[in-house]
Amino acid sequence: MKPTRKTITGRLAVTAAVLTAATLTGTGTAMAQSSAEGSCRGMSPNIIDFPYAGAVLVSQSQSDPGAPFVNIKSGGSLWGDYETQVTLNWTNLTTGASGSETQSRSVGFILGKGASITFNPHTGAGVVRTDFSVRNTGLVTQHVSCSKVSDVW
Numbered sequence: 001m002k003p004t005r006k007t008i009t010g011r012l013a014v015t016a017a018v019l020t021a022a023t024l025t026g027t028g029t030a031m032a033q034s035s036a037e038g039s040c041r042g043m044s045p046n047i048i049d050f051p052y053a054g055a056v057l058v059s060q061s062q063s064d065p066g067a068p069f070v071n072i073k074s075g076g077s078l079w080g081d082y083e084t085q086v087t088l089n090w091t092n093l094t095t096g097a098s099g100s101e102t103q104s105r106s107v108g109f110i111l112g113k114g115a116s117i118t119f120n121p122h123t124g125a126g127v128v129r130t131d132f133s134v135r136n137t138g139l140v141t142q143h144v145s146c147s148k149v150s151d152v153w
Contacts, residue, residue: 040146045138058150070119076110082138094126128152
């Protein structure tokens with residue numbers, strides 16, 4: 001179905017409001033101490049679109065100690081697909097162990113699917129810092145980075 005002028009105007013108004021809110025709340029680095037949740041925020045690579053908002057969740061399983069699940073779930077796009085590539089660098093601040101892993105996904109239409117990337121690094125028990133470098137490619141390429149510190153048992 002072809003969008004009407006009213007639909008396009010409404011989408012642009014929503015986009016402008018979202019971009020204004022993102023600007024007022026800030027972008028860039030997010031830190032959380034011993035928390036299960038955090039976020040990475042930045043501009044969408046489609047420019048006039050919902051901003052990139054990657055929700056970060058670190059969870060653990062008692063059956064696999066020292067190996068947290070790190071999930072980044074992004075919102076979607078008004079216009080359709082763009083590519084997101086997430087690199088996770090982790091450092092166990094207690095033991096000094098570290099590692100890195102990269103995964104890519106397609107971010108889809110806002111009413112359809114976002115993107116969900118899950119890492120399962122074997123960090124070992126201790127205080128673990130996770131650094132995320134996100135590269136989003138659409139009309140332009142946007143980079144977002146954030147860090148998180150969690151207690152891993």
